[in-house]
Amino acid sequence: MLAKRIIPCLDIRDGRVVKGKNFQGIRDVEDPVVMAAFYNESGADELVFYDITASAEGRKLFTEMVSDVAREVFIPLTVGGGINTAADFERVLTHGADKVSVNSGALKNPSLIDEAARIYGDQCVVLSIDCHRVGNEYHVFSKGGREDTGRELLSWAREGVERGAGEIVLNSMDTDGVRQGFDLEMLSLISELKVPVIASGGAGCMEDFYRLFEDLPWVSAGLAASIFHYREVAVSDLKKYLAGKGIPVRI
Template sequence: MLAKRIIPCLDVKDGQTVKGTNFVSLRQAGDPVELGRAYSEQGADELVFLDITASHEGRKTFTEMVRRVASELSIPFTVGGGIGELADVERLLSAGADKVSINSAALKRPELIDEIARHFGSQVCVVAIDAHQDESGWTCYLNGGRVPTDRKLFDWAHEVCERGAGEILFTSMDHDGVKTGFANEALATLAESVTIPIIASGGAGAKEHFRDAFTLGKADAALAASVFHFGEIGIPELKQYLHNEHINIRL
């Protein structure tokens, strides 16, 4: 049976891992390759590396890091951040990434999803969606949650699926960094409305939150950063807990 996946996310700036709390203040947390290896040995099912560097130099450093990760780790990994065009995707995939995650670029020019799917296959195309819930429903945001768009979460999710995305990485901005659990209601609605896997992101603070994302939220995978980085939850104990809760997990 296909296992539910646990995915640590590493934000990388100038070759170093950092973690944003509610998308703003950053704290250092080590070398991305070493941290990635540690997670892999602990039983992480996949890794996500997000490049949060703005500069051209930083981008080059990130590509070199991707190559090091691919050389040294033997679990799948996704890279994202700053991908604007097909050439960026090509550069990261040829450096050894298994998948790319696109966010703002897809909102600005949705055809990029079709292009990635056509050139490299749907399985490499993860569309990340940051959304915030207001009185009109869930609204999608650009640029790491700074700029609202006129797109609604469920409509956009349906569109990216139609265009050939392979997975959706949904971050609830309202839950991110708050550690009170994932946005399970929105996750469940997403899971029912699209035919591609959903990765839950934003809100992990306790082991029960992961269980709920899989049971109530019907997510295929759950992503978290700080609870893993700062050792608040160990991946082996988390996976053992989920196994005991009758969730199919790779031990």
């Protein structure tokens, strides 16, 4: 039986790890290679690195960082941020990434998903979606959550999968950084997708992961940053706790 995956996410700026609250108030924390090795030791199933740098120099540092991590840590590595072309896929995949996550780049040019899936395979293409409630609707936001595209969540997720995205990360901007649990309501809207869904945004304690996998058994993975980052929850403790509750995890 497949294990539910626990995925720490690291935001990277100029090759260093950062983490914000509701995308604001970012502060610097630690070395990516050190953090990746630490997470690997504690049993993380996969790592996600988001490059939040805008400059070309920062991008180069990020690419070098991917190699540094991939030489030390042998679990799947997903990278995202600033992925706008097939050449961007090539750049990170040849430096040791296993999957590439696209967000704003795919919203601007959806055929990027088709092109990347054709060249590198569906399993390489992760569609990351930032979603926020607007009135009674669930809108997809681009540019790190700054711009409302007006697109509705399910329609964009469906289109992404049809175009070849092999996995969806759904990040709820409404619960991100709030630590009151994953956005189960928002996640439920995309339960019909036939690709793995990774829940992101809102994890505040171990029980939040249990609720996620217990209430939405079709969800493949839970992604979080700050609770792991500030060592409030250790991945190893979380997995023991989930295993004790009957959730299949890799220990």
